[in-house]
Amino acid sequence: MVLIVSACSGEDNGTDTSTNTEGDTSTSTQVTTTPQEIIVRINDDPDFLDPHKATASISFQMILNMFEGLMAPETDGSLKSAIAESYEVSEDGLTYTFKIRQGVKFHNGEELTMEDIQYTFDRIMGANGGEKMKNIFDNVASTEVSDESTFVITLKEPNSNFLYSLTALQSAIIPKSNDGKHNEAPIGTGPFAYENYSPGMNLELKKHENYWQEGLPYLDKVAFAFQSDDQSAIMSLLANEVDLTSVPWQRVSEVEGSFNTSNQNNNSSLIITFNETKAPFDNVKVRQAINHAIRKSDIIDSVFSGYATPLGSNMSPAMGAYQKTGLESMYEYDVEKAKQLLAEAGYPDGFKTKITVSSHNGIYSNIAQIAVENLKQIGIEVEIDVVEWGIWLDRVYFGRDYEMTTIDLTGRPSAYEILNDYISTNDSENFFLFKNDEFDQVMSNVLKETDEAAQIASYHRAQEILAEQAASVYIADYQIVWGSDKQVTGLKSYPFWFHDMSEVKFQ
16 A cells, blocks of 8 residues: 555754845754644545546545535534525525635636536536436526526425535536546545545545635645555554544454544444345345344444444434434344245245345445344345445446345435435436335425425335335444544544545644
């Protein structure tokens, strides 16, 4: 692994000499500084550097430091203004008028223009014959630059979740001048600029010297070093070869004291899931049987050393009132009940299947091994197929060529975005190929609902449907334990995967 100079080390800047008015040479006091450079360990490469094509949570952990949207997420899941310094919404909920911040510059020194903003949304929506990048803007009737600092978006129907579509997670603002090069040479307006990407090694970013938020960032350089093995990563931390990494739950005691540690609620849903178009997983009773046969406590205790909260649907307690509580007890561990359901489904002797897992994080193989042992008890014989992260994305997520898999669905700022993966028409994200008419209708209705209590009730019903239909085995929301150099300050936690380096520095 090629690593940049550790931010922990000091460098002698040398001696500064100056000449006084009489021509005498004097020597100034020698100054020693700590380079503001950090090495952050990441499990694997990004799938794309182009923010409009990236889908993997690993990618957004890194690239959100380069990009910004009209809006930006806060650590509590709310939103704040970003490239848009203010906005107004019409009474009918259809027209959004954004006042664009002036003086914002891209990493290449170009000033952000209204043409860039129009270009961004045209690109995402596939306007002018281009390829549509996302379907989240299908409800947009029009976009318009009304003057040199005003951008207007008009919707076809009211959408209570629309502002969440305007962060860099969904619609990062990019320059028109970089068209055709957004993946190999990405340019944004964020606090850090792209410097170099070495596949399998690291992604290096540098300070955006003309960042619009005065005084930020503090760091001069950020290197995201790719290292899939958790045990190797902890050795790198102990050897001061990386400054920040997740710490395996079983090894927390080794870093406490010598390093800073902090716990982050992941706000994700760790699942074992199915391709519901392939038999026998097209049968709800088979899916329910598997839910009864897998003992979640085995996974939580063995894989996470207890650093996890059991789930019953695709929503974490981190989402507060939006989570429907009680669903975690719907499928208690019950081997006899599981066998009965399998028999009713027409599989009294069980069946053979395969679970495909990514190698980029060891937890998936560990979970699969426990599932294999649990499912043996009801006659289901499972083969584990471990593949590289890129292959998993191509085969499972995009290709839908799998039977079972395990993954954690990344946390997102809004309840709608967490649950919309299961909408039958959401072709880009519904890799389970789940289809349920009532679920689709509930998720459609909630976008038109302005009353928060009614929205919460709808999200609760949506979660109930996922649980009743056993769309996945919802295991847990696990905590991440971060270990970092004691000099590192300014780390922030979000309800989704993001290593925000904008306020990080070495004390």
